[in-house]
Amino acid sequence: xxxxxxxxxxxxxxxxxxxxxxxxxxxxxxxxxxxxxxxxxxxxxxxxxxxxxxxxxxxxxxxxxxxxxxxxxxxxxxxxxxxxxxxxxxxxxxxxxxxxxxxxxxxxxxxxxxxxxxxxxxxxxxxxxxxxxxxxxxxxxxxxxxxxxxxxxxxxxxxxxxxxxxxxxxxxxxxxxxxxxxxxxxxxxxxxxxxxxxxxxxxxxxxxxxxxxxxxxxxxxxxxxxxxxxxxxxxxxxxxxxxxxxxxxxxxxxxxxxxxxxxxxxxxxxxxxxxxxxxxxxxxxxxxxxxxxxxxxxxxxxxxxxx
RNA sequence: GGAGAGAUGGCUGAGCGGUUAAAAGCAGCAGACUGUAAAUCUGCCGGGCCACGCCCUACGGAGGUUCGAAUCCUCCUCUCUCCA
Numbered sequence: 001x002x003x004x005x006x007x008x009x010x011x012x013x014x015x016x017x018x019x020x021x022x023x024x025x026x027x028x029x030x031x032x033x034x035x036x037x038x039x040x041x042x043x044x045x046x047x048x049x050x051x052x053x054x055x056x057x058x059x060x061x062x063x064x065x066x067x068x069x070x071x072x073x074x075x076x077x078x079x080x081x082x083x084x085x086x087x088x089x090x091x092x093x094x095x096x097x098x099x100x101x102x103x104x105x106x107x108x109x110x111x112x113x114x115x116x117x118x119x120x121x122x123x124x125x126x127x128x129x130x131x132x133x134x135x136x137x138x139x140x141x142x143x144x145x146x147x148x149x150x151x152x153x154x155x156x157x158x159x160x161x162x163x164x165x166x167x168x169x170x171x172x173x174x175x176x177x178x179x180x181x182x183x184x185x186x187x188x189x190x191x192x193x194x195x196x197x198x199x200x201x202x203x204x205x206x207x208x209x210x211x212x213x214x215x216x217x218x219x220x221x222x223x224x225x226x227x228x229x230x231x232x233x234x235x236x237x238x239x240x241x242x243x244x245x246x247x248x249x250x251x252x253x254x255x256x257x258x259x260x261x262x263x264x265x266x267x268x269x270x271x272x273x274x275x276x277x278x279x280x281x282x283x284x285x286x287x288x289x290x291x292x293x294x295x296x297x298x299x300x301x302x303x304x305x306x307x
Numbered sequence: 308g309g310a311g312a313g314a315u316g317g318c319u320g321a322g323c324g325g326u327u328a329a330a331a332g333c334a335g336c337a338g339a340c341u342g343u344a345a346a347u348c349u350g351c352c353g354g355g356c357c358a359c360g361c362c363c364u365a366c367g368g369a370g371g372u373u374c375g376a377a378u379c380c381u382c383c384u385c386u387c388u389c390c391a
Contacts, residue, residue, distance in 0.1 A: 006345080029345085030343095030344060030345065030346085031345055040345090041345080065342095065343095066342095066343090067342045067343065067344090068341090068342055068343090068344075069342040070342080071342095072342090094345075095344065095345080096340090096344080097340070097341095097344045097346095098344075100340095100341095101341090101342080104341095106341065106342070107341060109341065109342075110342085111342060112342045112343085117343090147339090148348085149339090149347095149348055149349060151347085151348060151349085152339090152340095152347055152348040152349080153347070153348085154343060154344085154346070154347045154348080155340080155341095155347070155348075157343095158341085158342075158343090161342095162341090162342095170341075171341095173341075174341080175341055176341055230343065230346085231345090233343085233345085233346065234345040234346075235345045236345080237345090238345090259333080259334085260345080261345080262334095263345095264345055266336090267344095267345090268345090270337080270338065270339085270340095271339095271340080271344095273338095274338095274339095274340090
């Protein structure tokens with residue numbers, strides 16, 4: 001598994017490693033799974049993808065339901081198939097939650113229910129709705145209410161949803177214990193760049209996305225999918241959508257996308273710091289990164305017991 | 308040359324006699340994350356300390372009025388807009 005904040009060169013590294021050790025790339029990026037969302041999600045190029053088999057890219061349409069559980073299921077199937085071919089699955093992406101769902105396995109817990117979510121959202125949209133929902137939560141599940149901020153609408157809704165479906169507070173369902181080992185063994189490599197360097201790369205990459213036609217891509221996608229579709233809320237597409245609809249100037253959209261991209265990279269770092277058994281490799285020199293990663297993998301493969 | 312407007316913490320920008328180390332946003336730092344996760348959310352954010360409290364420095368500069376001034380007055384410096 002290859003991790004690291006956005007813009008550290010994961011995709012290229014993964015392909016080189018796959019070529020070298022006989023592997024196949026499996027995506028764990030929550031936006032690159034969407035068909036057509038290419039430029040803004042920094043999807044690996046066709047040339048790169050042609051070098052080695054790539055999985056779980058372009059697998060759903062923007063208006064389809066998809067979440068971490070769907071991902072974990074697909075990733076499991078994909079992984080097994082690759083192993084059956086006696087090849088190495090190389091997971092690459094930036095959505096830590098998806099990877100954890102796959103590696104650690106999500107606990108058995110009631111699934112998302114659109115009808116219930118719609119009801120909850122209707123309540124939330126009323127004046128004082130969010131605080132009302134949180135008060136409701138504290139009555140049925142004080143433990144979760146203490147943990148979840150009233151403004152955190154997604155989590156408040158999910159906690160209430162689980163209770164409405166099962167009659168049992170979400171805090172009573174099995175929780176993914178942080179200390180338990182992953183259900184699946186993995187060699188975990190994370191790429192890192194120093195902040196100043198990373199910011200420069202990210203800013204430039206965002207400008208290139210707009211130059212490469214992010215606005216046009218968004219305009220085209222809007223003819224096929226509702227503007228409320230999930231991926232239109234992501235970094236880049238949210239701003240491009242605003243430009244297409246005329247509510248934001250191009251200049252501002254670029255700056256806003258750069259800002260959100262930087263914040264995202266930072267959030268990814270926070271997530272990764274909590275990930276166990278991660279080996280950090282400096283990503284400023286691709287050659288060095290490649291050999292260090294390869295060396296690390298070979299060490300582990302020679303002693304599979306340590307996996 | 309004339310007429311206005313303004314100078315606030317890294318930036319944008321409120322405040323316009325006390326409750327103001329100074330709203331809010333941004334940037335920065337740290338964190339959370341059990342089926343929306345590139346989403347959603349939380350905390351810190353002038354400096355110092357024997358830190359649930361105290362001290363220092365702060366609203367262009369210098370004076371002044373006042374028990375008390377970022378807020379009022381005077382002068383100075385600089386910026387912007389408009390008219391010549």
